[in-house]
Amino acid sequence: MTDVADTTGDEAFVAPVPMEEDPEGAFAGDRGVLDPDVRRVLVRLLQRRFLLAERSPDDWRMLLDNLSVIESRLNDLFVRLVVDTQRGVAYKQQVRSDEGEIPILLRDEAYTRAETLVLVYLRTVFQRESTAGAPAARVDVEEVEQTVLTYFTDADGDVARRQRAVRQALARLRQEGIVEEESEGRYVIGPLVEIVLSADRLRELVDWLQAETQRASDEEDAA
DSSP: OOOOOOOSSSSOSSOOOOGGGOTTSSSTTOOOOSOHHHHHHHHHHHHSSOEETTTOHHHHHHHHHTHHHHHHHHHHTTEEEEEETTTTEEEEEEOOOSSSOOOOOOOOOOOOHHHHHHHHHHHHHHHHHHHTTOSOEEEEHHHHHHHHGGGOOGGGOSHHHHHHHHHHHHHHHHHTTSEEEEETTEEEEOTHHHHHSOHHHHHHHHHHHHHHHHHHHHHHHHO
């Protein structure tokens, strides 16, 4: 006959294990089921605008090896994952629907006017060089300034202020992986620029810039 433990005393039938000593969890009270390395990739996808294979090869491999479960976790948050294996980039999109209420987790982080102008120029150069069969598209900061500054107005401040705006725009785009600074003041434009600015959107912005330039010219003539 098997003895039955006495549960009438001070000790419970099964002694509880303190949460901080739980060997299965990544932290005290952890109820997650994903491996910590997979969780880290999931968090980085939420933190960053893009996950790049070239910059984060270990995270990229972990993403591809666990793609289904990571997509599932993001979908639970009404977030869609887009993985472009050809370009080596992954990014997220907020799911939106007119059929039912969907809480918005991701907020659009719009580019500033200066960043948009720099993007248009970079995208134009990338498209031109790709069409010509060039192995890479490169620009110098002075070249970017020379073109982009023509779209600025007096409201954008003096020349020094406009130049700072262009350089700050390049700094943000470098941080996002759209350009890489291979030497001081010289940048390589990455294929990510095609995702950030599609061909259709590029045409829309070029048309807008041309219209704005023409309008400003007409106002100067009328003054």
